[in-house]
Each structure stands twice: as C-alpha cells, then as structure tokens.
Amino acid sequence: MFERVKELCQLRGISINNLEEALGYSKNTLYRLKYQNAGADKLETIADYFNVSVDYLLGRSDSKQYPSGDEKIDLAFTLEHLLSDIIEEDELTYYGKPATKEQKDRVRIALETVIQMNKMDSDNK
Incomplete structure (x- = not known):
C-alpha cells in the first residue's frame, strides 16, 4: 500500500x-x-x-478513479510544495535515477520563475 x-x-x-x-x-x-x-x-x-x-x-485493482473535472487544484499551493520538496528532499528522479544537483537547480529555477510570474499576474488583477 x-x-x-x-x-x-x-x-x-x-x-x-x-x-x-x-x-x-x-x-x-x-x-x-x-x-x-x-x-x-x-x-x-x-x-x-x-x-x-x-x-x-x-492492490486489489489497478483501476484508478480519476477526478471528474470538478476537482480544483490550487496551482500556487502545488508549485510551492513541489519547490520545497525539491529543495528539502532527495525524492526527485530523472528517468528513474536520482536527479543531480544541476538538474534539481534547473527545476528549482523554473518553478521559482513560474511562481513569480503567477504572483505578478495575480497582483495585477
């Protein structure tokens, strides 16, 4: 499980x-x-x-029930937590192998950029 x-x-x-x-x-x-x-x-x-x-x-079934489309996912929450996981934990992999520091840094920079862009968009609304 x-x-x-x-x-x-x-x-x-x-x-x-x-x-x-x-x-x-x-x-x-x-x-x-x-x-x-x-x-x-x-x-x-x-x-x-x-x-x-x-x-x-x-493990009795391999069939998942996927959200019906009514479920809302908070982008800011998801990005912030994903970013903290990359920085704080060693669970990020790349094609099944542990991600290198350089790969983690690239993902972190990309996520930080997306977070900042979304913050600017929401501040302008």
Whole structure:
C-alpha cells in the first residue's frame, strides 16, 4: 500500500510528509504502511484525498478513479510544495535515477520563475 500512496503523491506533486500534514497525521504515520496495515478510517481518508478506490490502495485493482473535472487544484499551493520538496528532499528522479544537483537547480529555477510570474499576474488583477 505504501508504494501506491507514494506513487499517488508523486503524481499529485507532493511528498509523503505533505500528505501527512494535509490529512492531519503525525510524522511517519504513512511510512509505517510499509510494515503494517492501515485501519479502515485511514484507508478511506487516503482514498478520498486522491479520489481513488480503497481497492486500488490495497492492490486489489489497478483501476484508478480519476477526478471528474470538478476537482480544483490550487496551482500556487502545488508549485510551492513541489519547490520545497525539491529543495528539502532527495525524492526527485530523472528517468528513474536520482536527479543531480544541476538538474534539481534547473527545476528549482523554473518553478521559482513560474511562481513569480503567477504572483505578478495575480497582483495585477
């Protein structure tokens, strides 16, 4: 289950720690999924957060439920958290290999530029 949650976090552009914060879990709660099963309440909460089925999280199904289009994603929130993950954590990969410092720096600069451009746009509205 941990690998599925980790994959969903990567697709959403957040870290496991960000997910724990968003769900109100204490640090390392989700890392324990490597060794122990989650209770029904946690399974349901995580599945609802990612809009997937509990069966998907448990590995009983490979079919995900994708958002219907009604779900809104906050661009500023996503970019800020993605940027902090790149700076603070070692989870960024490039074609499956750990990203080099230079690759991380390029992504960081690009994200900072996008964040600044969006801030200027929103300030001008």
